[in-house]
Amino acid sequence: MAQYPAWDQDEARSLIAGLAHLEGATLPILHALQEEFGYVDPQAVPLIAEALNQSRADVHGTISFYHDFRTAPPPRRVVKLCRAEACQALGCETLVEDLAREHGIVVDGHGGGHDAVVETVYCLGNCALGPSALSDGELIGRVDADRVAALCGGRQ
């Protein structure tokens, strides 16, 4: 997944300044910030409000209205776990339960203390060797909860 630079208040300020002249500039600014940093840091709210002569509540309202905007850095890693039929037959749902119980990682939720998320996908084309996972472009067969947790960078 894309690596983003750390939030930089000066860089954010100049991005905002470059787009503030646009009509309805709030959304283009928010998109530009998220594209640059992977999320919209709460520190951007007063900057945008000031540049566009809006209240902080207005800017905050726009950010929370559109679910696409993140207000925290994205996870460094996304592990995709297949939960389609063949992988179900090979135990992927038990794996999902073990992952939550033993490692505190909730599939399609967020993992406690892990800088990674596990997302459900349906068929990775590796059905005979399920349960299957995809991590960093690598297809991995016969995964169990410990292996998926390790892929997340968590404890085993």
Ligand code: FES
């Ligand atoms: S069903 Fe899981 S890889 Fe195809």
